[in-house]
Amino acid sequence: MFLSFAAVAQTESKVILVTIDGLRWQELFRGADSSLIYSRYNNQKDYLFKKFWHKDVHKKRALLMPFMWSEIAKNGQIIGNRDLKSYAAVSNPSKISYPGYAELFSGFVDSNITNNNRVYNKNPNVLRWINQQEGFKGKVASFSSWDVFNYILDDSAQDFIINAGVEDLKLPDMDESFKALNEMQHLAPPFISDKVRLDVITYQLAKQYVKFYKPKFLHIGFDETDDMAHAADYKFYIEQTRKSDDMIADLWNYLQNDDFYKNQTTLVITTDHGRGEKPFGNWTSHGKSISGSEQVWIAAIGPTITAKGEVKNTDEIFTRQIAGTLAKLLGLNFNKDNVFK
Numbered sequence: 001m002f003l004s005f006a007a008v009a010q011t012e013s014k015v016i017l018v019t020i021d022g023l024r025w026q027e028l029f030r031g032a033d034s035s036l037i038y039s040r041y042n043n044q045k046d047y048l049f050k051k052f053w054h055k056d057v058h059k060k061r062a063l064l065m066p067f068m069w070s071e072i073a074k075n076g077q078i079i080g081n082r083d084l085k086s087y088a089a090v091s092n093p094s095k096i097s098y099p100g101y102a103e104l105f106s107g108f109v110d111s112n113i114t115n116n117n118r119v120y121n122k123n124p125n126v127l128r129w130i131n132q133q134e135g136f137k138g139k140v141a142s143f144s145s146w147d148v149f150n151y152i153l154d155d156s157a158q159d160f161i162i163n164a165g166v167e168d169l170k171l172p173d174m175d176e177s178f179k180a181l182n183e184m185q186h187l188a189p190p191f192i193s194d195k196v197r198l199d200v201i202t203y204q205l206a207k208q209y210v211k212f213y214k215p216k217f218l219h220i221g222f223d224e225t226d227d228m229a230h231a232a233d234y235k236f237y238i239e240q241t242r243k244s245d246d247m248i249a250d251l252w253n254y255l256q257n258d259d260f261y262k263n264q265t266t267l268v269i270t271t272d273h274g275r276g277e278k279p280f281g282n283w284t285s286h287g288k289s290i291s292g293s294e295q296v297w298i299a300a301i302g303p304t305i306t307a308k309g310e311v312k313n314t315d316e317i318f319t320r321q322i323a324g325t326l327a328k329l330l331g332l333n334f335n336k337d338n339v340f341k
Contacts, residue, residue, distance in 0.1 A: 012264045013216070013264060013265075013266070013329060013330045013331055014215075014216045014217070014260075014261055014264055014265040014266070014330075015216070015217050015218075015265070015266050015267075015268065015302075015326055015329045015330055016217075016218045016219075016220070016251070016255070016265060016266070016267050016268070017217075017218070017219045017220070017268045017269075017270075017326060018219075018220045018221075018222065018244075018248055018251075018267070018268070018269045018270075019101070019104070019144075019219070019220070019221045019222065019269075019270060019271060019272060020222045020225055020241075020244050020269065020270075020271050021097060021146065021221070021222060021223045021224075021225055021226035021227075021271065021272055022097070022225055022226030022229055022230075022271060022272065022273060022274075022275060022286065023225045023226075023241060023244070023271045023297075024274055024275045024277075024283065024292075024295075025080045025081065025082065025088075025274060025295055025296065025297045026277060027061075027064060027238070027241060028061065028064075028065065028068065028078075028080070028081075028297055029061060029080070029081040029082075029083060029297075029310075030057055030060070030061060030083070031052065031053075031054070031057060031060030031061035031062075031063060031064045032048065032052040032053060032060065032063075032064055032238050033234075033283075034049075034053060035280070036234045036283065037049050037052075037053065037234065039234065039280075041232050041233065041234040041283075041284070042233075042234040042235045043235065044235050047235075048234070048235055048238060051063070052064055052238060052242075064238065064241055064242055064245070065241065065242065065245040066245060066249070067245050067246070067248055067249035067252065068245055068248075068269075068299060071249070071252065071301065072269075072299050072300075072301045073309045073310055074307070074309065075301055075305075075307050076267075076299065076300050076301030076302070076305050076307060076308075076309075077299065077300055077301075077305055077306065077307075077308045077309065077311055078297070078298075078299040078309065078310050078311065079297060079298045079299070079311045079314065079317055080295070080296060080297030080298060080317075081297075081310060081311075081312075082295065084310065084311075084312040084313070085312060085313045085314070086310075086311045086312055086313065086314045087314060087315075087316040087317065088295070088296045088297050088298055088316065088317040088318070088319075089274075089294045089295055089296060089316060089317075089318055089319070090103060090272075090273055090274075090294050090296055090318070090319045091103060091109045091318050091319065091320050092109045092113070092319075093114075093288050094113070094114045094115070094287070094288055095273050095274070095286055095287050095288055095290070095293035095294050096115070096116060096273060096286060096287055096293075097116055097146070097148070097226070097272050097273065098113060098115065098116045098117070098121075098148060098151075098152060099113045099114060099115075100271075100272030100273045100296075100319060101149070101152045101272050102121055102123065102152060103319050103320050104270070104272065104319050104320075104322050104323065105125040105126055105127060105152065105153065105323055106121075106123045106124060106125050106126070106320075106323060107126065107320050107321070107322075107323035107324055107334065107335050108123075108320055109320060110123055116148060118147075118148060118150075118151050119151060120151050120154050120156055121151060121152050121153070121154055122154065125152075125153055125154070125323075126323040126324075126326055126327055126334050127140050127142060127153060127160065127217065127219060128140075128153070128154075128157070128159065128160065129327070129334055130216075130217050130326075130327060130330065130332065130334075131159060131160040131217075133332055135216075136216055136217065136330070138160070139214075139215050139216040139217065140160045140161070140215060140216070140217045140218075141160060141161035141162075141163075141206075141209055141213070141215045141217075141218050141219070142160075142161065142162050142163070142164070142218070142219040142220075142221070143161075143163050143164070143202050143203075143205050143206035143209065143218075143219070143220050143221070144163070144164040144165070144202060144219070144220070144221030144223070145164075145165070145196055145197045145198065145199050145201075145202045145221060145222060145223035145224065146164060146165060146196055146221060146223045147164050147165025147166070147167065147195045147196065147197075148164070148165075149162065149164035149165075149221055150162055150164045150165065150167075161209070161215075163205065164197075164221070165195050165196060165197055166185050166186065166194065166195060166196070166197050167197075168182040168185075169181070169182060169205055169209075171213075174212070175212070177208050178205070178208055181201060181204055181205050181208065184201055185197050185198070185201045188201065191224075192223070192224065192227045196223055196227065197223075198224070199222045199223060199224045199240070199243065199244065199247070200243070200247070202220065202221070202222065202223075203220060203222075203247045203251075206218065206220045206251075207250075207251060207254065210251075210254070210255075210261075211254075211258075214260050216330070217326070217330065220251075222240075222244050222247075224236075224240040224243075224244075225237055225240050225241055225244065228240055229275060229283065229284050229285075230284060230285065231284075232281075232284045234283075248267070248269065251267075252267060252301075255267075263303055264303065265302060265303075266300060266301070266302025266303070266304060266305060266329045267300065267301050267302060268298070268299070268300045268322070268325070268326065268329075269298070269299045269300070270296065270297065270298045270299070270319070270322060271296050271297060272296070272319075273286050273293055273294070273296065274286060274292050274293050274294060274295035274296055275290075275292060275293060276290040276291060276292050276293065277291075277292050278291070278292075296319060298317060298322065302329070304329065323335065
């Protein structure tokens with residue numbers, strides 16, 4: 001049986017989706033990998049071992065993502081631990097970011113989307129569709145570190161807030177906090193590239209938007225985990241995984257202390273693709289030729305999410321089901337799919 005949505009009326013429900021680019025299920029469910037800690041991919045071995053290692057896998061993964069394994073594991077659901085026969089995967093054959101996000105937001109696979117080129121995606125997406133529904137107009141927004149989200153979600157329509165990459169947020173009545181963050185993103189070093197914004201600035205812009213404008217649907221797209229993996233830097237990949245969890249925890253704490261969101265908001269967290277595991281060096285990359293790149297995970301917590309914790313022995317869940325699930329959490333019917341049973 002699918003989720004019961006009777007606990008929260010449609011007009012009161014809110015959803016926040018956080019995507020963590022290219023974060024493997026292996027780190028989420030197993031914690032930091034000792035073979036990678038003590039490898040050529042990490043130049044601070046003792047530091048990383050001391051901070052993130054424990055012989056007990058449950059304690060080890062909690063060191064890496066404490067919010068995920070305390071709050072969500074206790075009061076929500078986490079899907080995708082293949083060690084426990086819980087399976088989640090992308091359906092698109094490319095197994096890279098643009099096709100992964102396009103699948104996630106549209107609810108289907110477009111065979112013409114096979115690369116990360118900056119080309120506008122004209123397929124319907126669930127954010128735009130939600131913004132068109134009664135009671136949600138002007139209450140949908142997306143903040144992402146990767147500038148390609150402007151193309152994935154098609155900001156040419158300019159019908160809802162899409163703020164991605166090193167891009168100023170321009171609102172007619174925004175206060176000095178937004179102006180300071182706009183300035184900060186240009187002064188920050190181009191850690192990844194001059195088109196990719198630091199995740200912490202993306203998060204702070206999104207959090208300020210939540211405080212001042214109270215969206216009913218918000219997407220936050222973190223990017224640095226994928227970039228650090230491509231850079232073959234396991235230390236920064238692990239550190240940014242922890243920082244992603246810290247920011248999500250901070251956001252959830254704010255939501256639970258705000259009357260507009262408290263007990264009315266579902267938080268969904270997922271990723272756009274997996275990464276390789278074997279051969280050893282394949283953790284740095286992903287794509288159609290790299291085994292494991294299709295393997296993803298999904299987590300959720302909120303008033304209508306059954307507290308199952310770490311889900312075991314499931315039929316395979318697919319990224320294309322997430323769009324329908326997000327709409328369903330708002331009491332809307334984008335399509336028939338639903339992830340959380």
